[in-house]
Amino acid sequence: MICWERCGESGYVGVLSRSEIDVLQSYVIGLLILVEHRTASHTVIAVVAGREVRVPAAVTEDPRILAILENELGEDEPDWVLAVGEEQCLLSARGSLQLMSSTLPETGGVVRLRSRDEAGAWLRSIRFFLSTIAVVADSEGRVKGKDVAPTVTWLCEVSGTLRSAVARTVIAARPAC
Numbered sequence: 001m002i003c004w005e006r007c008g009e010s011g012y013v014g015v016l017s018r019s020e021i022d023v024l025q026s027y028v029i030g031l032l033i034l035v036e037h038r039t040a041s042h043t044v045i046a047v048v049a050g051r052e053v054r055v056p057a058a059v060t061e062d063p064r065i066l067a068i069l070e071n072e073l074g075e076d077e078p079d080w081v082l083a084v085g086e087e088q089c090l091l092s093a094r095g096s097l098q099l100m101s102s103t104l105p106e107t108g109g110v111v112r113l114r115s116r117d118e119a120g121a122w123l124r125s126i127r128f129f130l131s132t133i134a135v136v137a138d139s140e141g142r143v144k145g146k147d148v149a150p151t152v153t154w155l156c157e158v159s160g161t162l163r164s165a166v167a168r169t170v171i172a173a174r175p176a177c
Contacts, residue, residue: 004165012113028101063135071131096121126159
């Protein structure tokens with residue numbers, strides 16, 4: 001189990017095993033490839049104030065993309081709202097995933113997050129991992145025959161302990177009355 005602690009004014013440090021780092025990196029890479037593939041299908045439909053407005057060529061059928069969109073835009077949004085917000089949402093998701101990837105150590109298992117933004121990218125990326133796992137798991141909680149419960153529990157521990165460390169930072173930063 002990972003434990004996160006504050007490090008300096010706005011940083012955090014956590015220790016994971018090398019295999020846990022590798023798993024997180026593989027999740028990041030997998031979602032980055034998925035997001036890149038999807039955004040490549042977007043086409044320009046207008047130019048507004050010098051900015052291209054891009055939408056997907058077709059409504060996505062990929063439950064993982066839908067999970068990311070619903071996670072960010074809301075579960076009950078109609079297809080047209082998802083389509084209009086999709087590119088910005090996926091570009092933002094890509095930014096969080098890339099930021100998380102950049103903080104994963106190449107050797108060892110000590111993770112150093114220098115800011116609340118980096119911690120936020122981790123928390124958001126883990127939310128994406130959990131939501132995409134949920135939509136690809138079968139009714140018995142398995143993906144390709146493997147039980148996802150241990151992975152889900154582990155990801156929840158990683159994000160929960162980081163969320164607690166961030167909350168402690170926010171509380172500590174409040175001025176005393």
